[in-house]
Amino acid sequence: MKLINKIAVVTGAGSGIGKAVAMNLAKNGAHVIILDFNDAAAKITADEIILEGGVAHYYKTDVSNQTNVIEVFSKIEKIDILINSAGVSHIGQATNTSEADFDRVYNVNVKGVYNCLFAALPKLQKNGGGVIINMASIAAHVGLNDRFAYSMSKGAVFAMTLSVAKDYIKDGIRCNSISPARxxxxxxxxxxxxxxxxxxxxxxxxxxxxxxxxxxATPDEIAYLIAYLVSDEASFITGTDYPIDGGFLKLNS
Structure with missing residues (x-):
């Protein structure tokens, strides 16, 4: 799953799953561009990649702000891989989720993915193709207690994945999502x-x-799946969601 000379943009790569994904892509040879609202955390990830012999750059980015996203992507000449990993969580039901909390989840988890797709897709088309991985969740597929807004957002991510895979397949762009459990x-x-x-x-x-x-799961286990899905070994896979859930969706009864 070597990614030599591939340019990979990873959102939310300052911590957690996004950081593990960025580190692993770099280990497989990709030039990683880290986007995170926390620029100090983004710098730490970039420095760790560079310390291990990889190539990385970072930009402070608010994925919920389309003007900011377009500005950042304008600085990136070429993209082969986009990982939409940035996200926020929320606990609550429909009747105790405030409008402010609902909007916050929507703006980051839904609009943030849209903004990055909007900015990246023309570059992928110009490049002659590429790969997009969106971070969905088991919450997109099954009812979870007290996850109303979060489930809404991840259901939207799953639907956007299918739409992009369908619309851009002739451009050589593959788009898949993964659905982790905890x-x-x-x-x-x-x-x-x-x-x-x-x-x-x-x-x-x-x-x-x-x-x-x-x-x-560990963040590294999520990163290993993503490394496969963006590689040439997965070139026949598009429009698919991959649960990585320790059996949660199929084995719980």
Missing amino acids: VHTPFVDGFLAKNYPGKEKEMFEKLSATQPIGRM
Whole structure:
């Protein structure tokens, strides 16, 4: 799955899954461009890639702001791979999700993906093709408690993936999504510390046990799947969503 001379743009690569994806693509030879609202975190990811002998650049980017996204992408001459990983979460039902929280989730998770597609697709067309991976979720496929806004956003990501795959297949552009279940990231640790102080270990084990495989995924495991899907070895795959969920969707009963 070598990606020598490929230019890969990864949003949300300052931490968590996005960072793992950026690091792994660089290890496979890609020149990685890191986009993150937290420019200090983006710089850390870029520095780590460079320290390990890779090539990386970073830009502070607000994916929810189309003007900013277009400005950043105008600085990127060529794109082979786009990974839409930036996202936010939210806990709540339809009746206790505020308009402000709904808009925040929509603006980052839905509009953010759209903005990056809008800016990247013409460059991929000019390039003669390329690969897009969108970060969906098992929340796009099954009802989850207290995930109203988040599920809305990931359902939209899944639908956008199918639409882009259909519209741009003749341009040599492949578009797929992946749907992780719970992944052990700093976000999970922060969530537990905030909401279950003193019971973090107990709640972590409880959340892990909801997946038939008995644990959460690691960010690296998500990154390995993405590295395959953007490689030439996956050249016959488009318009597909890949659950990476420890059996959550099919084995829970």
